[in-house]
Amino acid sequence: MSDLPPSLATAPVAPAAPGLPDLFVYDLPASTSNTAENLPDASKIELFNGENFKCWQEKVFHVLDVHNLVDYLQSSPPEEGTEDYDKKLQTWNAGNKVCMHTILNSLASSLCDIYYPYKNAYEIWALLKKKYMHKKKQVSFKDAIIHVRIEEKNRIRDVFDKAKKFRSNANLIKNTPQLNKKQSNPINRHPNNPKRLIAKKKRNCFVCGKISHYANQCRHKAQRKGDNKNLLKPIWLKEKEMTSLLL
Structure with missing residues (x-):
C-alpha cells in the first residue's frame, strides 16, 4: 500500500x-x-x-x-x-x-x-x-453505380423539362396572331388618334393642273413637248427675217 x-x-x-x-x-x-x-x-x-x-x-x-x-x-x-x-x-x-x-x-x-x-x-x-475530421468517405462499387444511375436520371429529367418548356413556348408563339406594320404601329391601334386622321396632302399635276394623277402619268405630256418645239420655230424665223432686212 x-x-x-x-x-x-x-x-x-x-x-x-x-x-x-x-x-x-x-x-x-x-x-x-x-x-x-x-x-x-x-x-x-x-x-x-x-x-x-x-x-x-x-x-x-x-x-x-x-x-x-x-x-x-x-x-x-x-x-x-x-x-x-x-x-x-x-x-x-x-x-x-x-x-x-x-x-x-x-x-x-x-x-x-x-x-x-x-x-x-x-x-x-x-x-x-x-x-x-477530413477523412474521405469510402464508397463501394455498388454505391457508386447507384449514385451514377441517380445522376443520370436527374440529368434526363432536366433535359426533358427543358424540352417541354421550349415546346410550350414554341406553341405560344405559333398561336399568337402576327400583326403587320400598320397594325403593330401604336398610332394605328387607336382610332381616335388625331395623327391617324390627318390625310396626306394631294399634289397637282404640273403639266395639266389636275389632281387625279402625277406628271409622269399625264397624257398631255407629249403634246406639251411638241408645243415647245413649234414655239421655238417662229422665233427662229423672225430672227432670220430681221437679219436679212438689216443687211
Missing part, C-alpha cells in the same frame, strides 16, 4: 466482493462531484469506429459541455511556478481524467487500444480530429 499516491493511500476501502481484491475509492477535487450521477454519461453515445466522426464529436462535446468540462479538451496543464499551482493542477487533473474517461468509453475497442496510452484528453481529442 505504501507505493500508492497519498490521495489513494488515505482513501476509504470499499467492501470487497467474494473472490476479488479490495477496491479503493478516492474523492475527486472540490471542482468535480464525487457522485456517479453527476459524471458524464457516455453510455448513450454510439461507439466511434472511424465513421461519422462529426456526429460522434458533437455528442461527446455536448455531454462534456453539460458538466462544464469542455475547456479540458483544449487546455494543457498549468505551468509550474504559477500562482496556486498545486490547486490548479489538482483541478486540471480531475477534469482531464473525466474527459479521458468519457472519450475512451465512447471509442470502439480497436480505437481505444490505440489512444489509451495517452494521458491527456486534449491530445486524444486533437489526434482524432486531425485524422477523421
Whole structure:
C-alpha cells in the first residue's frame, strides 16, 4: 500500500466482493462531484469506429459541455511556478481524467487500444480530429453505380423539362396572331388618334393642273413637248427675217 499516491493511500476501502481484491475509492477535487450521477454519461453515445466522426464529436462535446468540462479538451496543464499551482493542477487533473474517461468509453475497442496510452484528453481529442475530421468517405462499387444511375436520371429529367418548356413556348408563339406594320404601329391601334386622321396632302399635276394623277402619268405630256418645239420655230424665223432686212 505504501507505493500508492497519498490521495489513494488515505482513501476509504470499499467492501470487497467474494473472490476479488479490495477496491479503493478516492474523492475527486472540490471542482468535480464525487457522485456517479453527476459524471458524464457516455453510455448513450454510439461507439466511434472511424465513421461519422462529426456526429460522434458533437455528442461527446455536448455531454462534456453539460458538466462544464469542455475547456479540458483544449487546455494543457498549468505551468509550474504559477500562482496556486498545486490547486490548479489538482483541478486540471480531475477534469482531464473525466474527459479521458468519457472519450475512451465512447471509442470502439480497436480505437481505444490505440489512444489509451495517452494521458491527456486534449491530445486524444486533437489526434482524432486531425485524422477523421477530413477523412474521405469510402464508397463501394455498388454505391457508386447507384449514385451514377441517380445522376443520370436527374440529368434526363432536366433535359426533358427543358424540352417541354421550349415546346410550350414554341406553341405560344405559333398561336399568337402576327400583326403587320400598320397594325403593330401604336398610332394605328387607336382610332381616335388625331395623327391617324390627318390625310396626306394631294399634289397637282404640273403639266395639266389636275389632281387625279402625277406628271409622269399625264397624257398631255407629249403634246406639251411638241408645243415647245413649234414655239421655238417662229422665233427662229423672225430672227432670220430681221437679219436679212438689216443687211
